[in-house]
């Protein structure tokens with residue numbers, strides 16, 4: 001078995017004795033202040049709850065209209081798929097692909113993989129590929145841009161209210177809530193805790 | 208060749224796995240927990256970062272010169288570059304939005320270029336600011352990088368929404384692809400930079416020659 005008696009800071013490589021944290025305590029690097037780990041209470045159930053909620057909200061936000069644009073009787077409406085797919089049929093394939101991957105596919109994949117990982121750990125089933133899934137989750141994180149897209153939607157909304165009548169659809173609110181849940185999932189994720197589940201089972205949550 | 212920093216895992220003959228955070232013996236080449244390749248510092252971190260950064264910098268020129276958005280209003284076609292769009296927004300009286308777009312599409316990419324070039328420079332020669340400040344600068348680039356995509360998303364929403372034939376329609380310009388590439392490349396550049404080298408000391412010239420002997 002691998003002993004994790006040491007940890008090293010990712011941002012300055014300072015070697016430290018593995019801290020023994022109390023619940024909700026946070027270990028900071030004494031040299032550079034980098035957050036090394038935070039031991040969350042009931043992390044697994046919290047991640048599951050917020051993850052499932054986020055996935056449902058994302059599915060909902062793909063079903064209704066995002067917003068409606070009404071310029072003296074000329075009405076057009078978009079949903080999340082269309083902001084990317086309309087572009088696809090208009091032959092801006094690269095742009096539409098980039099947008100769709102960043103705002104829907106990657107966030108959905110991150111959460112689905114986290115839930116899948118937790119499900120396997122709960123079933124006490126640890127195939128070898130599980131470590132690759134965990135690496136993939138952390139590798140995908142910078143590429144999920146849900147909240148950036150939401151700001152983009154707000155900016156275009158403010159741009160358009162001056163020239164036309166704008167109405168917000170259900171998807172707008174669903175996506176807003178999805179962004180909140182997704183941010184919560186991100187703030188909960190703790191690399192040391194997730195890897196320790198893989199190693200020793202979730203009965204021993206400590207570092 | 209560098210001196211690893213005081214108290215680091217590397218100077219103690221250990222390697223911190225960048226993927227899973229396991230501290231392993233430096234003799235191991237592959238992490239026993241996650242199978243990632245192990246090395247005390249990311250291999251060719253500086254070279255990869257600089258290559259990506261220079262590519263992004265070159266693409267930043269067409270991203271600013273080519274139009275981001277092509278608007279057709281009652282048969283009149285209007286081409287808007289990034290800066291042009293911001294100026295139009297400002298003149299139309301939506302100053303707050305102009306500021307948001309300016310920060311996301313001009314300030315953030317420029318800041319990222321300056322900081323990352325400076326950090327690469329610091330890793331070779333000694334910089335004036337402390338390692339703590341440098342690592343904070345690195346965290347800033349990591350955090351702000353994604354926000355430059357705002358403008359791309361705005362264009363995508365406008366194009367999808369506004370298609371009223373010749374009355375009013377919006378098409379994406381070629382600048383969008385260049386700009387998206389700039390954002391993606393600078394994100395890759397920030398990801399491939401290894402902040403741990405900021406704490407190491409570069410070898411002095413006579414030490415390099417004596418190491419070679």
Ligand SMILES: [Zn+2]
Nearest residue numbers: 009012029032
């Ligand atoms: Zn540190």
Ligand SMILES: [Zn+2]
Nearest residue numbers: 224227238241
């Ligand atoms: Zn590893």
